[in-house]
Amino acid sequence: MTTFSKGLEGVVAAETETSYIDGTAGILEYVGIPIGELASKSTFEETVFLLWNRRLPTKTELASFTSELRSRYELPEGIAGRIKHLPKDAQPMHMLRTMVSALAMHDPSPNDNTVEAARDKSLNILAQAPSIVACFDRHRRGEEFVKPDPSLSFSENFMYMLNAKKPTPAMARAFDICMITHADHGLNNSTFAARVIISTLSDVYSALTGAIGSLRGPLHGGANEGVMRMLNEIDSVDDAEAYVMGKLERKERIMGFGHRVYKAKDPRATELMALAKQLADDTGNTDLYLKSHAIEEIMEREVASKGIYPNVDFYSATTYHCIGLKLDLFTPMFALSRIAGWAGHVIEQLGDNRLFRPTVNYVGPHDAPYVPIDQR
Numbered sequence: 549m550t551t552f553s554k555g556l557e558g559v560v561a562a563e564t565e566t567s568y569i570d571g572t573a574g575i576l577e578y579v580g581i582p583i584g585e586l587a588s589k590s591t592f593e594e595t596v597f598l599l600w601n602r603r604l605p606t607k608t609e610l611a612s613f614t615s616e617l618r619s620r621y622e623l624p625e626g627i628a629g630r631i632k633h634l635p636k637d638a639q640p641m642h643m644l645r646t647m648v649s650a651l652a653m654h655d656p657s658p659n660d661n662t663v664e665a666a667r668d669k670s671l672n673i674l675a676q677a678p679s680i681v682a683c684f685d686r687h688r689r690g691e692e693f694v695k696p697d698p699s700l701s702f703s704e705n706f707m708y709m710l711n712a713k714k715p716t717p718a719m720a721r722a723f724d725i726c727m728i729t730h731a732d733h734g735l736n737n738s739t740f741a742a743r744v745i746i747s748t749l750s751d752v753y754s755a756l757t758g759a760i761g762s763l764r765g766p767l768h769g770g771a772n773e774g775v776m777r778m779l780n781e782i783d784s785v786d787d788a789e790a791y792v793m794g795k796l797e798r799k800e801r802i803m804g805f806g807h808r809v810y811k812a813k814d815p816r817a818t819e820l821m822a823l824a825k826q827l828a829d830d831t832g833n834t835d836l837y838l839k840s841h842a843i844e845e846i847m848e849r850e851v852a853s854k855g856i857y858p859n860v861d862f863y864s865a866t867t868y869h870c871i872g873l874k875l876d877l878f879t880p881m882f883a884l885s886r887i888a889g890w891a892g893h894v895i896e897q898l899g900d901n902r903l904f905r906p907t908v909n910y911v912g913p914h915d916a917p918y919v920p921i922d923q924r
């Protein structure tokens with residue numbers, strides 16, 4: 549094998565039944581169901597079941613999956629105690645990566661890699677990662693932790709633990725739609741990282757910890773924070789033109805645009821754009837939405853011909869801001885949702901595993917002399 553594709557572009561590295569992307573037509577499906585259908589009709593819990601079992605649940609299955617998830621919201625005492633000792637200025641993604649890794653030490657059989665055990669461990673991580681983020685945010689604000697409420701859904705409970713106040717149904721539904729739309733996306737960088745790690749038969753915690761490390765990069769999930777910073781730098785809608793043109797002239801990237809796979813508008817951006825507009829109007833942030841929309845129009849005019857369109861991160865920034873989340877929690881929100889997809893791929897990988905081990909083209913010298921250190 550001598551073919552080399554920088555960044556593995558176009559390389560097929562696995563088979564999956566979880567999500568399908570047609571980057572030219574702008575289509576995303578989870579197990580065959582279009583993302584728009586799920587965003588408008590499903591819940592995050594049901595979407596997770598779909599990704600982990602590759603089929604929709606019956607009523608009874610969904611009820612039992614949901615109640616199992618809710619019964620695990622509470623953090624082990626050792627994890628809650630550790631959070632209280634973390635530096636208050638720690639970055640939330642570094643904190644989340646570390647604490648998800650720490651969960652392994654509270655699992656009596658962390659290395660059990662049967663498919664059933666992987667589902668069980670994934671459920672733990674899915675239930676506890678939101679509690680970790682909420683507790684850390686309260687710790688850094690000097691507030692008491694809020695006990696989880698198992699009568700609440702995944703999205704409601706996270707917002708309740710974060711704010712000590714139950715969210716309105718509209719806010720909880722908006723958050724749930726964000727969770728659904730970010731849940732899975734083919735062999736993206738962090739999902740690939742998770743599959744690579746589990747393929748050594750390491751453990752689910754290591755696979756998801758590695759994936760969190762990958763996600764935080766500004767070229768991947770970290771872009772949503774970059775979008776918000778950009779929106780904050782643009783004073784008004786009228787300044788958007790000069791700002792974007794200046795960046796393009798300096799060959800700088802506009803965060804929230806472009807994608808390795810999509811050469812059309814990301815269908816998740818279409819869903820989130822509608823949500824961002826609604827929330828911006830409801831929360832008095834119309835200007836933020838209008839700035840985003842103006843940037844999209846300028847980018848459409850300037851770079852759409854190169855296949856550069858808004859991606860999932862572009863309108864999720866406005867959405868998260870309107871939900872009331874702090875900027876440095878945007879990427880952790882992406883992680884909370886993507887745990888669903890990472891785990892789905894880990895479960896799939898374990899079901900038919902083969903070690904990932906590509907090759908590399910060596911382009912250095914051969915037969916080089918070993919020069920003694922005092923002669924170099």
Ligand SMILES: CC(C)(COP(=O)(O)OP(=O)(O)OC[C@H]1O[C@@H](n2cnc3c(N)ncnc32)[C@H](O)[C@@H]1OP(=O)(O)O)[C@@H](O)C(=O)NCCC(=O)NCCS
Nearest residue numbers: 766767768771800801802803804805806807808859860861
């Ligand atoms: C996502 C991303 C990393 C994909 O990168 P990629 O497939 O490796 O594409 P490349 O980096 O090769 O870029 C191809 C061309 O598009 C341009 N381009 C890509 N994304 C761009 C952006 N956001 N703004 C401006 N130009 C962009 C590049 O400058 C390059 O132009 P050139 O051919 O004239 O040099 C890239 O689009 C990007 O950096 N986007 C911003 C970060 C982001 O939003 N990430 C979240 C992804 S969900």
